[in-house]
Amino acid sequence: MQHINVKIFAQQPIMIDIGQAIPIFHRWIQDRATDELLVDVADYRHVPEGPGVMLIGHQANYSMDNAGGRLGLLYNRKLSDNGSIQERLRQAYDSALAACKRLEDEPEFRHKLKFHPGDCEVIFNDRLLAPNDEQTYQTLKPELELFFGSLWGHGAFDLGKKGEPRERLRVRAALRSVSLPAV
Amino acid sequence: MKASNQLWKARLEDRLSAGLGAEIDVFEHELALRRQGKIDERVFAETRLRRGVYGQRYDNGQRHDGRAAQVLAYPERKPTKGPHTLWDAPGMQRIKIPFGGLDAAQLETVADLSEEYSDGIAHVTTRQDFQLHYVHIDDTPALMRRLAAAGITTREACGNSIRNVTACPLAGVCRDQTFDVTAYAKMTAYYLLGHPECQDFGRKFKIAFSGCKTNPCALVRMHDLGAIAATREVDGEVRRGFEIYVGGGLGTVPYQAQLFTDFLPVEELLPLCIAIARVYSRLGEKKNRNTARIKFLVNRLGLEEFRRLVFEERAALSDDPKWAEALGGLAEYDEGPSRPAGLLEIGPAQSEEFRAWRARNVYQQRQAGYATVTIALPLGDITAAQLRVVADVARQYTRETIRTTVEQNLVLRWLSEADLPAVYSAFQSAGLAEPLAGTIVDIAACPGTDTCKLGIASSRGLAAELRTRLLERGMERDEAIGGLRIKISGCFNSCGQHHVADIGFYGVSRNKNGYTVPHFQVLLGGQWDENAGAYGLAIGAVPSKRIPEALERITGRYVAERRGNERFQEFIKRIGKAECKRMIEDFAAVPPHDQDASFYTDWSDAREFTVGDIGVGECAGEVVSPVDFQLAACEREAFEAQLQLEAGQVQEAAQTAYQSMMHGAQALLRLRLGAPPEDAERVAAEFRTHFYDTQLFFDPFAQGKFAQYYFMAHERNGAAVDEDAARRRIEEAQLFLEAAHSCYGRIMTAQRTF
C-alpha cells in the first residue's frame, strides 16, 4: 500500500486566518524545515472546502486542508516507499504530526491553532492499489487497528470507512474521548 | 511516481481504442528512451508537449525563495525533460476538451486524476481545456490511459499543433444562433487531430467556432482561424456555411482576424482547413518562434495573396473520403433533454439567493422550458468533490450535457426549468451556486507566477484579491459596473485574454528604489462583444498592490460620470486615453522599502519580489538616474502615439511609436557609451552591438523578440502604414520599453550585487 495521506484535524475554536499559512510555508522552504524537498506554495483559499493553502514538495505535499468543511493538516505522500504498511503509516502520521506541531508553534498561529493528534483520517491515494470497497477496507483494517492501537492504546479508538464509492478509500480514526462532529 | 502506473495498462487494455492505446504506448516508450538518453532533449520536449505534458515554473531546478536563488535539489540526477527542465520537477498536464463538451464519467475521471496525480484541483482554462498542475512526468502515461478510457485524448494539447478547437458553450441552445456549431467544431477537431498536414507548423494554431456574430462566446476574431455560422439561400434552398476569419491572435501584440470569406459552404470547411494548413506549413516562419504564428504570415503576404495561395492549394487537393464521412456523421450529434420541459413559477417562497442565482447564472434556452446553468468557478478552479457533484446533477437532470467555457466556468445545458430549485440546492450545498456568472467578480486569470514559467506577476493572486474586495462591496449587484469583464494575464503573452476585457491587466515589473517591484499594465476599453471585436490599449503600469485602488477609481469614475446608459467602452472613448492615464497616474508611486515593504511582494506570495541579493536599505534608489528619466519619457512618447492614433493621425502615431523605441535604446546605450549617439542609424547599430549581439537585452523566454520590434520599426520607419499596423507598432513599442525596463533592472541588480 503506497501513497498514504494523513489528515490531522484542528480543534475548535479555530482562531486563525489560513492565509497566514502562506508566509509560514514560505519560511519552511527558506529554512528547509523538513528533510523533504519543499518546492513552492499554492494558494487555493478561494475554493470552498478545498485544499486551502498548500506547501508543494517533491516527496509529499502539506496543506491546511478544508475538505469536508473541516480544517486539518493534510500530509499527502507522493513518493513510493519501501517498508511495511506499518512503517508507511508511521511515516505519514509522524510527518503530519510534526507539521502540526510546527504550525502550532509558528508566531502567527501560537495559542490560536491546536490540532488533535487523536482525530485524523487516513486516505489511500491510489484507486488501483486501494480501491474504495469493503473488501479492501477489511484487508486494511487490521493494519490500521494495529497502528492506531500501538499509538493510542488498543480499544481506545474508533475506525470507520468514510465517503462515497467514487472517493478514494478514506478511514476516520479517532480516540473515543474525541467528540466527533458529523463528517 | 505512482506505484500503480504500470498496472493501469493491463487494467484498461480492453477499454482503450486501439489507436489511442498505441499512441500512449509510443509515448511511454519515448519516455523510456529519453531516460536512457537515447532521444535528444529538444526532440523529447516537443514530443511531450504534443501530448499536453507541459513544463511548470521552477522546473529548471532554481527558485528564489525570497532571500536568495536556491537550487531545488531533486534527489536523483536524471535526464532532462527538455532544455533546462528537470525530470523530477512537477509539470502541468493539459487536457484537451474539444468545444468544451464533457459527460459525467469524463468529469469524474478528471476528478479522480486531480486527486491522485495532482493537487486535488482541476483548472478550467481560457481555451476550454482542463489543466492539472504539479504532475510528475512518470505518471503521465497512466493518467493518459485513464483519460483515454473515458474517451479523452491529450494529444496536441500543446506544442506546434492544432490546439483545442473551441466553440460557444451555448451552441445549440442559444437564442441568437444562426445554427448549432457544435457538430462542426467536433468534426473539425477530430478530423485535424494528428492530421499529417498539420504536423509541420512553426507555432500553435487555434480554431474557434461561433454560432453568431454579435455575441462574444467564442471570441472568433482573436483566433488563427475563426468560423461564424452563416446561411445563404441558393436555388431557393437555405444552405449552411461559415463566415471565415484568419490571422487573429492575442499574444504579445494582438491582431484582429481578417475576413477570409463571408460564406464558406459547410462542405468546404475541412478542405479549407487543410489548404490553410498547407500554406502555413509551407510558408510560415519556422526558425523564429516570435514571428511564426499565422497572423505574421497573413500580414506579410497580405490577405489577398494569402487567400489566393489557399484557394490554389484547395484546388490541388484530391478528395478525401473522410470529408464526406465527417459530414455524414453531423446528424448524429443530438443533445436534447432527459426530462420534460417545465416552467418555473417565481414566487415568494424562493429565497433571494435563489433569485439572484437565477437572474445571473441561468440562461433561458431557445427551447421553451429549458435552461442552461453556469457554474461560476473562482479563478477557474474546482475540487474533485465538486466535480462529482456536477456529474451527479448532470446525470440526474440532463443527458450529461456539460461544457467548459472560455471564461473558465462550467455550464450545464438542457435543464428543465422546473428542476432549477433542486439543481440550485445541490449546487449550493457544494459551494457551486455563487450568483456571479458574467459579473465583474467572475474574473478570468491565467496561471501567472503560480505555475507558469513565463509569469512576471501574480495574475491569480491579483484576481483572488480583486474578487474578495469586489464581493465585499457587493459590486456584482451594481447596476453600472456589475456586468463589466475583468481579465488578467501574468505577462504580455495574454493567456488571460486581457486585451478583450473592459478592464484588463497584464504583469510587468519595474525597477524602483533599487528593487524589482511587481506591476500590472492597465488596459481599458477592450471589447468582449462581437466575438472580441476590439482590443484595449495600455494606459500605464501600476504597482500590483495598488491595482485594487486603481480599479476602484476607474469604476467609480464611470459610475459617477457616465451619461445615461453609456457603455464602459463608450465612456473610455469619450474621456480619452490621456484622461484615463491621468486618472491612475498617482498610483505609480512606490514608497521606499523601509516605509512599506508590502509593495515589494506580490499577491498571495510572501517572498520579496526581487532577483539577486539586494540588501534592504542598501539601495540608492531614491536617486532617480537619467536612464530612469529617459525611459519614463519614452513611455510618455508611446502613450502620445496612442493619442495620435485615437485622433486618426495614423502615420504620426507609427512614427512616434518608433521614436519612443529609439529613445529607449538611447537610454540604455547611456549605460554603455556614456553619451549615446543621436543619429537613428547609429543608435540602431550601437544598440545591436551592445545589447542584441551580447544578448544583454534578451528576455529569458522571449529572447531577442522585443529588440527585433525596434529593428523592424527602424527598417520600416517612414513607410506608409494603415491603422492596424500603426496600432501594432504602438503595442510593440510598449513591449520594447517594458523589455528596456527589465534589462535596466537586470543591469542595476548585477551592478549592486557584484
Ligand code: SF4
Ligand atoms: S499570460 Fe504569461 S503568465 Fe499567463 S499563462 Fe500566458 S505565458 Fe504564462
